[in-house]
Amino acid sequence: MILLVVIASLLIAAVTIYQSREQSKDYHENRLERKEEQILQSISYVLKETTYPETTENLEFIFQDEIYKIADVQNVPFNIYDLEGTLIKSSRPSFEIDSISNCLDAEVLNNLVASPDRRYVEEKTAAGDNYKASYTYINNTKFKPIGIVNLPYFEDNTFNNMELREFLLRLGGVYLIMLLSAIVLAYFISKYITRSLQTISDKITQTDLTKRNEKIYIENPSQEIGKLVDSYNGMIDELEASAVKLARSEREQAWREMAKQVAHEIKNPLTPLRLTVQSFERKFSPEDPKAETKVKEFSKTLIQQIDTMSNIASAFSNFADMPAQQKETLNVVKIVKLALEIFTEDYIHFISDKDEIIAKLDRTQLIRVVTNLVKNAIQAVPDVESPRILVTVASEQDTVKISVADNGIGIADDFMDKIFEPKFTTKSSGMGLGLGMVKNIVENYDGTIDFASQEGKGTVFTVKFPKE
Template identity: 35%
Template sequence: MAIGQRELSLQLRVFLGILLVSLVCIAGTTLISYLVINRVAQVQNERSLQSKSLALMASLEYAISHDDIDRQNIAKKMRNKLMEISDINKLDVVLYDSKGRFLVSNLSEDLIKQKLVPAKVLDKLYDSDNGMVDYTFFDSEKGAVVSSSYRMLRDEPDPKVPPLSIVYLPSYYYNNQYIDIFNKYIHFIVLVNVLAVLLSVFISWRISKKITQTITSISSKISDEGRDLKPIKYSSRDELSVLVRAYNRMIYQLREQTELKAQVEREIAWREMAKQVAHEVKNPLTPMKLTIQNFQRKFDAQDPQIVDKVDKMSKVMVEQIDLIAEVASAFSEFAQLPEKEDVVLNLNEEIKNIVNIFDKKDIFIHANKDNIMLKFDKIYISRIMTNLITNAQQAEVYGRRPIINIDLEQFNKKVTIKVEDNGSGIEKEKLEQIFEPNFTTKSSGMGLGLTMVRKMVEEYQGSISVKSQLGKGTYFTIILPVGL
């Protein structure tokens, strides 16, 4: 397809296809109706002319049988009779003798152009078994179809005896005779066709819209990112139901796989966490063990410095025990977040209160609104911001003034919190692991801070992302729903 060329939508193509079929059917039925009515009109006209000619011949035969008419006086005696018979039957009549020469007609003689019957017609008439010959042709001068009938009028039953006269019936009938019949029905046909077209347009549009709506609904649900995929309710038993059933099966399979994957990931995370906790606990236990063994080996109750040595050992033991307690507290906080309590808070004021805890001369707050209202847990927002600001301060580069920018923005129903520092930055390879448990870039700590931050953000259907440039700084972006 050429660049810029746009294809018709599926709905329009289905609509036009169904409409085209409907219009072809309507046109076909209209044409057939016209041909049928036309044919019926012609047959009726031919039958009417035939019945009139038979009636006229019967009148002529009656006249010659009851009046003393012969070959010599036929022209004289039949003139008035022809006038009467012609008026009754609404047909013109011309009589010729047995050799095809003009005798008499209900028309004036100067109007009769054919004074002799054509030889070929005469021969054919004598060769016919029933004594009649019909010709039909179009007379361009009159603009009419002419149905000419030549019939033998006999006064003797013997076919070998020449006829008393040859009767010529120039039966004109016009095209508008059956067109008039068609016109009687044309208004009805047009009305029916208009209604059929409108109905076809409506039905075509409804069908095409229903098909495309169903396909669009299925497509939107399949491509809907960031939300839980849900099975589609579709009760119709058609071709699309196969697609819907396949999609629903896929949803259930994905859910099972997701749950299985989450379970595996949790097990892996807890195993790694257990290893990290064991490692952090062993670190203080080793010096504690060595201190006690050394004290036991050198213990002397008479030593004048025994009190100082006991006091020194006690301090070492207390420090190591406190370190173990710190590890246990960090692990406990990660394993179970406090139950959240949602309140409507002023994010601008809340961030200012949190910043006051730190050395705020290097922390700058910017907001696109004076009062950004957010439905959130106060403890959660405090822990999130405290963790991010602490990480930003700890990324300080020696010899460079540390600057932390906090940007607050609200657009529609979303709130964005950005925390940016000018610190040492994070290597690109480590960015992918930054939210994983026990990952840290510092020499000490459990590496659970950012993991807890992400967990708290995701509990509110939010998202957190990080970008960093080594040697220039890092900034975190949190997007949260307003929740109001």
């Protein structure tokens, strides 16, 4: 609407200016023709009344005084030339004679001769104004040309231009009011039209698969908006039903996977335990002089397998039942150093850009994050000639960054998407719960964990925690 008003105003202004110029051009052409006709009528009257023969040579005498009378009556100056283009008489004062051409150009004479109506109008521009000069033959009473009358004419458009400016100002004022009205009207109309659409857009933006979504209720919607609202509400119903089924399926799948993992991990120590008991039953004899030693070895083996099963149970318990977070103000640099003290490997190095970086975190869970990442790094460098693990702590505006880098075997591209899955592991032992637990801890603090790895060159894990 606004664009149409602006375009209309510009088009009307352009058409008005064009029309005004065309009218002014037609006005001056008609005025010049009228003046020329009046001059010719006056000249014809003088020729009829004169006693001189009507020849070119006598024009100077015929119009010696009459040229001034005609110019005064018609209020326009003019000049008389002979048929060769030489000036014979001018109505202008003598001191202006120098500014009058004493001889017409050959081009003017040729155009005048070639003109079918025996008339030629020359157009020029002088001092910023349009200048016209008409040339017409003077005929005697026998319609024989005996001279040429020249009528100079300056177009004065001052009044027309002033009228045009006033009109455009009035038109501009009217269209300014129309433009403002169109803006206001367009605003309210667009608000009315898009109000329902904005409500639908907001609801679609707020749609979340993890929570219950509200339906849209609009009073007296249009037919099209009503269909759109009904479609959205139907989609919400289907989405909720699908989310319930998906959640139930995921829970069941997770429990099945966890049960399989637990069963697998428990079976691992049970097999050697069973074989040990069976072997002990077959070979043990109370009379054997080494019976006591064999009982001790048997007991030691049982205890080792029982400890393994206990560790498995503890790991699953820790992953499934994370302790509640206790936010406390602590020095992250100090806690990370403390977490590294349990490791005896001399290729583990620590760097921090500050001695103190304060954040609100759980001390125990922070230590668990660091130790799990370092353990993974240690397990990645057993076959490296010069192993190196670098732990860094840095402050970045409102976050604290902890990085653990190693020059180990790296992570294959096929495994990168699965690295944080609880049941995933590339090692021959262990349950693959460490990185899943680390990710769980980090995300509970609204932090982030990511990694960069190149197979055969090493891996860098980066954890970022908010300071508050």
